[in-house]
Amino acid sequence: MRNLLIFCYFLLFFIGLSCKETKKEDINITTDDIEVSDNLQAVTKKSKSILFFGDSLTAGLGLDIEDAFPAIIQRKIDSLGLSYQVINAGLSGETTAGGKNRIDWVLKQDVDIFVLELGANDGLRGVPLSETRNNLQAIIDFVRQKNPEVKIILTGMQIPPNLGVEYTTEFKKIFPELAAKNKLELIPFLLENVAGIPDLNQADGIHPTKEGHKILAKNTWEVLKDVI
Structure with a gap:
């Protein structure tokens, strides 16, 4: 009788395992589950990080996020x-x-590479040049204080001459001068071969199209590839 009971217990145990395996196959996977799984896999697989810190150019205004550079x-x-x-x-x-x-x-x-893409909105709004320069320097200082080993890439920016030649010229100088002072890698002009070209910009004439962002990515990669 005792042997029969033991056999029954084992039989129920294996039936239970089989049911659990079947239920696992029948579980409905939601989009949220997939996103969480993807994020966990990304954290596991990616040992280093690159943070793009910027404005609407980085955010990809007017486009899906996967089309931003x-x-x-x-x-x-x-x-x-x-x-x-x-x-x-x-x-x-x-x-x-x-x-x-x-x-x-x-x-x-901490991040391993920090891409600083800010300043365009300052220029378009006529923010005093000294303020733009000081703010960018403060961001650079903070990032390095947070992680002295971080590699910083600064994206150069230019603006239309609406505010006068002197302002426009001095604005353009901010980026290479900060890069030289802080020993940063510099993308000379993020919007090179995109700015002012109607077919590569949205209706506002400022924000790149999907094709425009491909060129922004190319401009960025020319510098980034040597950093990573």
């Missing part, structure tokens, strides 16, 4: 089998002052 960079990195995770911290309308105020919130963890 940081996402294109991620696909390029993945195609090469490199272990980097791209983080898009772009915020439409952001100025250097706004960036300085939110940098502490963004850098809650």
